[in-house]
Every structure is written in structure tokens, then in C-alpha cells.
Amino acid sequence: MVASFFSAVTEFIAAHPHFAYAAVLLLALSESAPVIGAVVPGTAVILAISALVPTGAVTLWPLLGAAVVGAILGDGLSFWIGHRYNQKILESWPINRHPDLVTRSEAFFARHGDKSVFIARFVPGVRAFIPLIAGALRMRVSRFYVANILSALVWAPSHILPAVLVGSVFKQFGAAAEPLAILVVILILTIWAAIHAVRLSLRYGIPLALLATQRLHIWAASRDSRFSRIVLDLLDPARPDMRFLALLAVVLIGSAWLFFGILEDVVSGDPLVRADAAIYNALQDLRTGPGDALMIAITELGDTVVVAAVTAAVFLWLAWKRTWRTAAFWLLAVAGASAINTAIKVALHRTRPAELLYSGSSAFSFPSGHSTTNTVLYGFLAFLIALGLRPAWRLSAAFTATFVVLLIAFSRVYLGAHWFSDVTGGLAFGTAWIAVLGFTYLRKPAEPYSPVGLAIVSITALALTGSLNVYRHHSSDTTRYAFKPVVETMTSSNWWTNGWESLPSHRIDMFGEIEEPMTVQWAGSLSVIQQDLQNKGWRTPAPWTATNALGWLTAKAAPVELPVVPRLASGRLPTLTLVLANDKMPETSRFVLRLWASDLELSDTNSSEVWIGSVVDEHFARPISLITISETRSNVNESRDLLLGASQPERLVARSGSAENADWDGRILLLNDGSR
Incomplete structure (x- = not known):
């Protein structure tokens, strides 16, 4: 799950490296923002992006340039605010909520004088306050910018180059990197x-x-x-x-x-x-x-x-x-x-x-x-x-x-x-x-x-x-301690009869909360069910690109054209995701099918995998024209029944002791590719 997410992030950065450079510039700038610089892990994210240089996703020199420019702008902006508002800025919100950091920074500046602007760039905590205090205490502008530019020219390569080296070392591990x-x-x-x-x-x-x-x-x-x-x-x-x-x-x-x-x-x-x-x-x-x-x-x-x-x-x-x-x-x-x-x-x-x-x-x-x-x-x-x-x-x-x-x-x-x-x-x-x-x-x-x-x-x-x-x-x-995957095996007839009940009835998210019911199980190759469903109008969702992501910030994109937000089931991302337009409300609703790998295999078929999934009706609201908000509607039965006839044989079954309610009749759709 985490590996696939990281792969998606890496691929996105490789396709849009300018976003990575912009992020590095903004993070380097935020390092010198009072309060924000003390809590935002800007350096950690910059190091992570820098480690991608050996993969070719980003290039070294633009990365260094973005970090240097961001550091200079951040310190300069903080210095200008302090210079403009003097000591009053230290008594205003939210800076006055951190008197200990202000006191430490003032003592640091008193101890090191003008050199503190250079030194503080490498000291967490006070780094976010020293330029502000330097401006408030009327440090000469020329001396400040000399220290500011020198510190940025040293800080950027001293952080980025070691991360690039680490990335090069990791690259030697091949697939394990x-x-x-x-x-x-x-x-x-x-x-x-x-x-x-x-x-x-x-x-x-x-x-x-x-x-x-x-x-x-x-x-x-x-x-x-x-x-x-x-x-x-x-x-x-x-x-x-x-x-x-x-x-x-x-x-x-x-x-x-x-x-x-x-x-x-x-x-x-x-x-x-x-x-x-x-x-x-x-x-x-x-x-x-x-x-x-x-x-x-x-x-x-x-x-x-x-x-x-x-x-x-x-x-x-x-x-x-x-x-x-x-x-x-x-x-x-x-x-x-x-x-x-x-x-x-x-x-x-x-x-x-x-x-x-x-x-x-x-x-x-x-x-x-x-x-x-x-x-x-x-x-x-x-x-x-x-x-x-x-x-x-x-x-x-x-x-x-x-x-x-x-x-x-x-x-x-x-x-x-x-x-x-x-x-x-x-x-x-x-x-x-x-x-x-x-x-x-x-x-x-x-x-x-x-x-x-x-x-x-x-x-x-x-x-x-x-x-x-x-x-x-x-x-x-x-x-x-070798990894020993726990996989349950059974015959296809046992699964078809009652073995399917051993799989989870609901999706469990990363925080352990019970989410929507798992209303479909598929035994067979994913390519088979994907082709069958595409013949019935289902389609692969739009990928997460910069352009497609912006669709969530407009009121014009059709629901079926928006990327699907990933959902985890017991720590795993779905292996297959498909979407279908809701013919009744095409402008405000779509159906989403997600199939996750299970820990169940069938011992007597060529396609032994069993997949477990959910079908949900996503309804989209646009309270303001600049944002789209989705929510899952509770019509579980209608969403599940869209898969009826997708593959033969099929069977609707109810769990032992399951209670019906207005949202779900407790039944699950079993599908297989006919090889059982």
C-alpha cells in the first residue's frame, strides 16, 4: 500500500518536476517564517525530494536554485516584517504565544550579534525567529543580506547534496530501494x-x-x-x-x-x-x-x-x-x-x-x-x-x-x-x-x-x-523473522458454498473504523472482470495529474471525469478501481467499484486469487464554485446490483446472522470467471 502510494508520488514528480521545485522553494521560505518554521518539517521534505535526484525525477541544479532562492526570500521577508513593525511584532499573535522561543532567539542574537543570521540558518527553533528579531533590533540591511545570502548558499548544498548521495546509495539496492x-x-x-x-x-x-x-x-x-x-x-x-x-x-x-x-x-x-x-x-x-x-x-x-x-x-x-x-x-x-x-x-x-x-x-x-x-x-x-x-x-x-x-x-x-x-x-x-x-x-x-x-x-x-x-x-x-504471508486456501466449491464468509464483511480504514460493506467477491483474473465491466459501461478513472486534480476545484468537471480518492482496506490500496456514470444524476453522482486483494486463494483453479470489494454511490456537492465535495450515499443494494450480469456464474448470498436494514439487505454478490 505505502509502496504503491510512493510510486504514484514519484511518478507525479517525474512528470511535473516544476511542482517539486516550487515545493522546495516554498518550504525553504517557510523555514524562516515565525512560528510556522518551528513546526513545519520543511527540511525533512526537502531532503526527501532531494533523494529523488538519482532517479531522474528531479534535476540537481534547479533544486539547489529553488532552495537558495526560497531561503533568501524567507529570511528577507521575516527581516522586513521585523524592520517594519519593530518590537511590536514580538508582542502580537501568534508570536506572543511562543515566549520561550522568542526569549531563546533574543539571547541567541545577543550572544552572536550579526553572525547569528548565518548561524541560525542551521539551528532548529531559533531559525524561524532570528531574521525577525534582527529586523526588529534594526540590524543594518546590507550586513543582514550579506549574512542571509551566504547562509543560503551554504545551507542549500549542505542539505541537498548529502540527500542526493543517500539517494544514490539506495539506488544500488535495485528493486528494494x-x-x-x-x-x-x-x-x-x-x-x-x-x-x-x-x-x-x-x-x-x-x-x-x-x-x-x-x-x-x-x-x-x-x-x-x-x-x-x-x-x-x-x-x-x-x-x-x-x-x-x-x-x-x-x-x-x-x-x-x-x-x-x-x-x-x-x-x-x-x-x-x-x-x-x-x-x-x-x-x-x-x-x-x-x-x-x-x-x-x-x-x-x-x-x-x-x-x-x-x-x-x-x-x-x-x-x-x-x-x-x-x-x-x-x-x-x-x-x-x-x-x-x-x-x-x-x-x-x-x-x-x-x-x-x-x-x-x-x-x-x-x-x-x-x-x-x-x-x-x-x-x-x-x-x-x-x-x-x-x-x-x-x-x-x-x-x-x-x-x-x-x-x-x-x-x-x-x-x-x-x-x-x-x-x-x-x-x-x-x-x-x-x-x-x-x-x-x-x-x-x-x-x-x-x-x-x-x-x-x-x-x-x-x-x-x-x-x-x-x-x-x-x-x-x-x-x-522472515516474512511468512498468511494465506488461507480452500477449494472453489467450498468458497462458493460458504467459505466466502471468512472474508471481511466491511471495509476497515487505517484508523480501525468500520466503513462501507464489502458487497462483492470475485474469483479469477482481474483483467477478465475489468473487461466484462468495461463492456457494460464502466471505465478506468482519470489518473491523478495536476490538470485532473484541479477538477476538484471547479464546478464544471463531470463526476465521472474526476480522479478517485484512494480508500484503504486493512492497510491496502485497491488493486482495481472502476467508475460508472449515474444515468439518473450524471452531473452530481457516480458509482465507484474498488477491489482489494484478500488473503484467500483457491487451490483447484488456474486463477486462484479471490478479490473482495465494494461499490459505492458518490454524490458531489459544490457549496461554492471553487471546490467539489464528495460523500458516499447509503444505497448499498442499488450500487451492488449494478454488477449483476457482469460475469457468469453469479450468486447473491447472505451472511449467517446478518440483519437487514434500510440501507443494505445484508447480501453479497459472488462472481467468478467460470473456471471453478
């Missing part, structure tokens, strides 16, 4: 989204937590009990680590809420569980030899033997430093998380995507053991290291741990060892466990130890035992 590139992009976007989510949570959560702790402290001061005395001691406003405690409170509340929410979904089978299958199918489409080798190596860094070795090394170092309390908390953190994780697994008995991957208690999937133990291992390690660092460096420790843990967690989903909800639940539980231990640990002053020494010991242990584990087990793990 595209899914491998998509995998890397997904990883980057996942980590970027996680880091920004953490930043936003802390930005808005810590002030709320500080307010809540103040009120809790007032409440405890009015009581005289053992619990109130503990609260008074822990939440003393005079404590230097009060802000750190507020951070832990935010982390605990958020992660506990997430874990119990996921647990409820797993037990009750809510949409998140249905989304698991969609995410699983989407990632399995990306499986390649190089991708598997990379993900297996990452997952091996999180294996039990590596976790045990790093835990032992850190414990021995803490014992050698005679920090006995810290050593005890360290053991409790890792061992406790592992024990509780196993207990939950055994209690829930949830099966893995690949049921035969492990045995014993490890055969169960929720929550992910790799995600839980590695979250606690590296999270609590980052907590201990951060306590000994200056506040400015604490986030670096947290983000480093987050990066390592997310890589390991992602590898588990990619390899099919866990469902997405297993991994997310493990991350949430591990994070909550760290917060609980952090609160308890901070009840007493931290023991003195070197955070640098602790980091060196843990990194050394990870490097030695991790590389040894990869060396010893990579070959066997390649066999263990």
Missing part, C-alpha cells in the same frame, strides 16, 4: 512526530502541573497525616528540582492514561485493535532483504541478553561507586518492569501477528516486552544521567533515549513480532513506570555519581554486547 527509502522516511517522521509531541506536551503540561502541585501543597498543608507530610516534603516549592517533579507528573498522567486506554481497547476490541491489522499489512508491503537486515539488527540490540548485560554493567558501576540506593532503584526499574510485563502478557493471552515466533509466556504479545524493558532501561538511565546534568542538557539525554527506544519499538512492528497496540502499550507502561520510580527516588537527595561515567559505561556495554548479539544471532534471526 523504493520500499527501503519509504521505511527510512517513516522512521524519520515517526521520530520527528514523537519528539515534537513530547515538546508540546512539556510546553503546555509543565505549567499546568506546577499549578496543580501548588494547589496540592496547599491542601496537604491543611492536613496532618503521614500522606500529607509526604506530599509536603515532595512538593516543597523551595526544592530545586520542583520543575523536574512537575515534568514527571505530566509524564505519569499522560503515559498512564495512554496505557489504560490501549488496554481497554485491546480487551474490548475497539478500533485501535482493528487498526493493528491495517498497520501490519501496510508495513509488510515494505519488507525487503536490506530492510529486514537493518530492522533485525535493531531488534537484536533490544534482546533480553543485551538488556541484562547493560543492566548488570550499570549496576556493577553504581555498586563500585557505592551508590547503593541508586543501584537498588536501577535493579528494581528493569526487573520490576520485566516481571509486570510478563504478568500482563500471561493474564491477557493475546496472540502475536506471527503466532509461532516465540513459545511459553513470550508467545503472548501485549504489552511488547522489547518496548517495555528497553523503555525502562534507557528511560531510567536517561533519568539518572539527566539528574547530574545542567538543565540545558537534560533534554538531550531524554531525546537520545527516545530515539533508541523508538527504533527498537518500530522494528518489532516492522518484523511482525508485535501489533502496533502492543508496542504503544509497552512504551506507555514503561514510561509510567519510570515516572513512578522517579517520584520515589527523588524523595531523598540523589547520591553523588558522575553522569558522564554512567553514560560511558552504558554505551560501552551496549556497543559490546549488542554487536556480539548481532554477530552471533543475525543469521538465525533472519530465518526466524
